[in-house]
Amino acid sequence: MQRNINISEEEAAKQLEFARILKESLDERKAAENREFTYHIETFGCQMNAKDSEKLAGILETIGYKETDSENADIVLYNTCTVRENANNRVYGRIGFLGKLKKKKPDMKIILCGCMMQEAHVVEKIKQSYRFVDIIFGTHNIYKLAELLYESENPVNGSSGMCIEILPDADKIVENLPSARKYSFKGGVNIMYGCNNFCSYCIVPYVRGRERSRRSEDILNEIREMTANGVSEIMLLGQNVNSYGKGLEEEISFAGLLEKVCRLEGVKRVRFMTPHPKDLTDDIISVIAKEPNICNHVHLPLQSGSSRLLKLMNRHYTKEDYLALTERIKSAIPDVALTTDIIVGFPGETEEDFQETLDVIKKVRFSSAFTFIYSKRTGTPAAKMPDQVPEDIIKDRFDRLLKVISEISAELTAKDTGNIVNVLVEEPSTQKEGYVTGRLANNLLVHFEGGKELLGSYTDVRLKEAKGFYYLGERV
Secondary structure, three states: OOOOOEOHHHHHHHHHHHHHHHHHHHHHHHHHHOOOOEEEEEEOOOHHHHHHHHHHHHHHHHHOOEEOOOOOOOEEEEEEOOOOHHHHHHHHHHHHHHHHHHHHOOOOEEEEEEHHHHOHHHHHHHHHHOOOOOEEEOOOOHHHHHHHHHHHHOOHHHOOOOEEEOOOOOOOEOOOOOOOOOOOOEEEEEOEEOOOOOOOOOOHHHHHOOOEEOOHHHHHHHHHHHHHOOOOEEEEEOOOHHHOOOOOOOOOOHHHHHHHHHOOOOOOEEEEEOOOHHHOOHHHHHHHHHOOOEOOEEEOOOEOOOHHHHHHOOOOOOHHHHHHHHHHHHHHOOOOEEEEEEEEOOOOOOHHHHHHHHHHHHHHOOOEEEEEEOOOOOOOHHHHOOOOOOHHHHHHHHHHHHHHHHHHHHHHHHHOOOOEEEEEEEEEOOOOOOEEEEEOOOOOEEEEEOOHHHOOOEEEEEEEEEOOOEEEEEEO
16 A cells, blocks of 8 residues: 555644745845845756656745846756756756856755766766755655755854755655645646656656655645636646555546546546656546547657567557557547657667658548657666667667658648637747737647737637648637
8 A cells, every 4th residue: 555644734744834934034034135036947857857846846836936047146056857868967067057156146056856876977967067066855855845955054153065855755745735836717736756667768757756646635736726717727737647646545437536636627638747648547448438528639648669679668558459448549549649659769770660660640631740769768778778779770760660650740730720619818929029929729730819918717719721830820
C-alpha cells in the first residue's frame, strides 16, 4: 500500500510560518529602501515543471515578492529539466550569465531547483564552478522554498555558502500550499507524481521518483477552488496519468477520476497529459467518448514504430499493440486528434526500424508530433547500449520524419477549413498584431482578429485558412 499521508495541517503550516517570518523581514526592507522586491522564475521542460513553478511563485508572492520578466531581479529561480543533454548545457550557460549580474547586484538570490538538480554530478559541478549560487534543491521538496530561503538568509553559526537540500526520493504529498497560476481561466492540476515505467532512455524515474497518487478528494477540492476563481479548463497532470490510483487506499482508477472531474460545476473542458499506451484501457476510452467536456485530443507517445526497438526501450507494447489501440480510440471517438512523441536515433536503430516508425505515422495520421533526437542520459540503461547511431544518419532520418508529419498535419488541418468551431481565447497572437489566439478542443490553435477583452472567453470562430499546424480564422 502506498505510504501517502496528508500532512497539509503539519508541513504546509510549518512552511507558511516560514513565509510569514520572511514577509515581516521583507516588509521592513521595503520600508527602508522604499521599493518593491521582485522575483523571476525561468521554467525549463515539461508541464509538470510549469505547474511546480506556479507553486514556487505562489510561495514567493506570499512572502511579498512581485513577479518581473527581467532576470535583474532580487530572486532569480531556475526550475530545470534534464530530459536531454542540451537542456543541461542551456542551463549552465544561463547560470554563467547570472553570475555576471550578481557581481553588479551582490544581494540577489540565485536559486536552482528541479530535475537537473537531482543528479549528483550536476550539483557537484555547480558547487565547483558556480559558487555564487545561493540555494539548490530538487524535485521532492519544492514545498520547502520558504524554509530554504530562511536558512539562506539566516545561516547557522554564522556560516555562509550554498544552501543545498536534495532528497533522494519522496514518500509524502504536501497539500494546501499557495500557487500563482499563469492563466486565470485555465490551469494544471497534479494528480500524481513520479513514474514506475523505467523506459531505458528516460531519466525521469531517477529524478522524479516512484509513482505517488494524490487522494481524489484533494484533487477535486483543488479544482473546486480553481473553478470558483474563474478557471474553466482543467489539465490533469502526471508522468503517466492513466496509472493513477494504484497503491491508494481508496479504490479509484484514472477513468473514475475523469468522471468525477467532469461532473464538477464550472468545468467546461478537461485535458490530461501524459498517458502511457500500455495503461490506456478501454474504460478510459469509454469515459473520453461519453463525457462531452473531455477534449477530443489524446496525446499518445509512440517513441518508435519498431517492435524490436520498443522492447529495447522497455515500453511494454509492440507496433501492433499501438496500432490496435489507436484504432479503438478512433472507433470510439471519431473526431479525435491524436498527437505523439517520437525519438529518432535510439541506439541500434536501423533504416528498417525507422521505416517501421514512418509506417505507423502514415497509418495513424497524427495531427502533430513532438520529435526528438535521442539524447544519451548518464544513469539510464540506453546510455550503455552499443551501436549508437551516427549524427549524420540521425539528421537525415529526422528531416525525413518531419517532412512526413508536416504533410499529414497539413492535410488534416486543410480538411476542416471552413468549419465553425468553439475556441478558448488564450492570449494575444504572436502571428499578427491586433489578433488573439484561441485553442480548439482538439488542441490546435487559431489566430483571429480580436482584443484582450476576449482572453479567457469561449467564442465561435470560422477556420478560414489552414497553415499546417494552426489556422487563421474569423469570429462569427
